[in-house]
Amino acid sequence: MGDPYWGWLSAGLHLAGGDGSTSFPEVKGNSFTRTGAVAISTAQSRFSSEGSCYFPGGSSDRLVCAAAPAFGMSSGSLSVAFSIRPDVLPSETVRLFMIGNDASPSSLTVEIGTSGSLGLGLPMSGQWIWKNALVAAGVWQDFEISVYGGTGFMFKDGVLAHTQAGMAMPVSGGSKRMLIGSDDAGVNGLSGRFKGYLSEVRFMAGVGRNAADFPAATAPFPEGLELHASKAYAPKPLVVSSPSAWKAVAREPAGLLIDTDNGGRGRVVGTTKNVGTPNYPVARRVRLLRKRDGALAREVWSDAAGNYQFNRVRHDVDYVVMAHDHTGLYNAVVADTVTPELMP
Template identity: 35%
Template sequence: MSVDPPRSLFGAPSLRFDGGAWFTLPLNEGHVLNVGDFTIDGWAQFDGPAPGHPHGVFLGKGASFNQSYYIGVNGAGYLCFWWSRTGSGGAVSVIGSTSAVGVGFFHFEVARAGSTISLFLNGVLEASATVDGFHEGPGAPLEIGRLGVVGYEYYWRGNLREVRVTKGVARHTESFAVPTAPPADNLAGDEHYGSTTLLAHLDSTLTHQTASAITGPCAVLALGARPLGFRSHDAPVNLGDRFCGGRGVVVGTVKEKSSPANVPLHRKVWLLRERDGIVIREAWSDAATGSYAFTSVDERERYTVIAFDHEHNYRAVIADNLIAEVT
């Protein structure tokens, strides 16, 4: 599993899954979709099934001896959604008719509205099925890049971005225009953000993921403010930290005042999160230009930058109330 800059989307890299790595999310009632409306959507690029596995799954939730639900691409190359009535059978299966192989990134969505489940590929309604009653909703964790149950496993081999689960809302019931930007992570940009129970950007860092339970033990948490306790089942490569990371960048320069022009300095620089004073990043400014950059930080925070003079010719210089720019 690795960050894949060549396969970028919306100007940022995507996360590549090698067909044997995945993430496990903690138990969350917001991921149990056994009753009521829901939507699962995101972006994917498929490199074919992992060796020895007939299907590719980018999001799945297991059950005791079978799956509760999963969405992925089947062995024939078609988008598919499988939803169990009992955890071991009686499934509702919705399969598309357009190949998802060799098309680059594609947008996927499955949505339940009342008694109808609809499956969309790049905004086009591919297939639908009628459902009724209660379906399997086990206490198993949700997995990104895998479905694992007793007796078999399916993995994802390819790339993923912007994986989202919305509980209680069917975002679409008929064909729609493909999104041209990442999903908003606020109510101003997404009227259904309050019902979003998972938003995993999976871009240059595995950060700024949100999991807001609408009901259950996490209901008291602020929407969009709870970092997911992702557990990687692979050695992560440049995935950042899930507590302080994000898509923001704080940049600046360290220079000595001089005439006719200020002189760049090579100095240690700290980045502090203002709400609690924690030093979340440390860097040295470039000797030639004096520039520094703190990348992959949470763009929702305010920061203070402190530059130190290790030669003790000057006192520390501070710049506060800084807002990270989103890259």
């Protein structure tokens, strides 16, 4: 399963691994390091004993990423998603995420209040979506907060919990840092420290993800997109022409050029799709490469329904099928070791 928003993802951390690990890989290439005693723990896992990141609640316990252009919010839309299992609710409001810094009007924070309230907003402008008594201690729960063009949507376990109109999110862009677990600004009343487990963090600085209920997660978030290759017979025509009442002399068929390198009796058929709920077809440039040496055998565009077909290729070799996203949002997607079917 791929992520149809992969091209817009600014940061993604599974926060999983071996017990005691202090490595926090990020799927888009950003570098997160710890301060304090933050570490991976296998005592709690959101999914199948993969572990999660434990924050002991100390004064300096947080993850930090230096300022990066990927975190620059410039469209007015954004999304933050995460899985969380607090040991306790905080005695002082926790800034679980800080993107930027407290003194900047274009910075963003996600906060958990002492009664389990959850909010996302801009510290200096008062633009907030906020829901009371939403976060519980001692259990795993998944949250997403997305903003589309001025309207905020807050979800718990895939169910819409709250909406908020009139949210003017940052549009200035520019590099920003990202803190996870607590803020370092020392603001009175907002300097709580998160104590508990965190996993499956995703941030998109330029687009929202959901605006209606969606299926609750059953596995770690997917990475990249998928290409769905398949074998199929040629479609039957919708209309079959009747023989004409008169006789005509047929033209001589045009001669076919012989492809001595790649020609044969094989066919490779498949579809190009973006993965979503449900999957949806897209037209993409598709290349057929010989697996043994990478030589280009054929190139076509899939149609509006995502269908592509390579006919009369060698049936006795394996191929690699590669789909390219001409919009520039995604990297190429590859289906390896594709064996042609014999043409009828």
